[in-house]
Amino acid sequence: MVIVVSRFHEEITAKLLQSARDALRRGGIAESNVEVIWTPGAFELPVVAEAAAASERFDAIVALGCVIRGETPHFEYVAGEAARGLGNVALAHRIAVGFGVLTTETETQALARVAKGAEAVQAALETADALERLGAAPRD
Numbered sequence: 001m002v003i004v005v006s007r008f009h010e011e012i013t014a015k016l017l018q019s020a021r022d023a024l025r026r027g028g029i030a031e032s033n034v035e036v037i038w039t040p041g042a043f044e045l046p047v048v049a050e051a052a053a054a055s056e057r058f059d060a061i062v063a064l065g066c067v068i069r070g071e072t073p074h075f076e077y078v079a080g081e082a083a084r085g086l087g088n089v090a091l092a093h094r095i096a097v098g099f100g101v102l103t104t105e106t107e108t109q110a111l112a113r114v115a116k117g118a119e120a121v122q123a124a125l126e127t128a129d130a131l132e133r134l135g136a137a138p139r140d
Helices: 009-028 042-054 074-093 107-111 118-132
Strands: 003-004 035-041 060-068 096-104
Touching: 003 009, 003 042, 009 042, 009 060, 009 096, 009 107, 009 118, 042 060, 042 074, 042 096, 042 118, 060 074, 060 107, 060 118, 074 096, 074 107
Parallel strands: 003 035, 003 060, 060 096
Antiparallel strands: none
């Protein structure tokens, strides 16, 4: 598994990453089987996820980020493109992509939702299992 994490709002994304790591540990997945790659922001998550999927080294991808609404429409563009791009990666490569990108109005709301890192891991693991059972997983 690879976890792709946005560095923007790192005080929040680091907590998302910790939540994800805790879920993996509870699931019995060794940290040595997980690679973490940082990106500058949420907008860059899809291109790095695409490269990870194309490498065929991973059975699942978890994308973690945080986009907080500001005073301009920038929020909508970044959040929308991150979601669209990650969805495209999942479809194009038939790979599980856990979506852990927070989209909130405030930092306080984001901090209250850092458990979404664990939820993204769980979603990726369940999807990877479903793809494998369907014979649709990208690799053996």
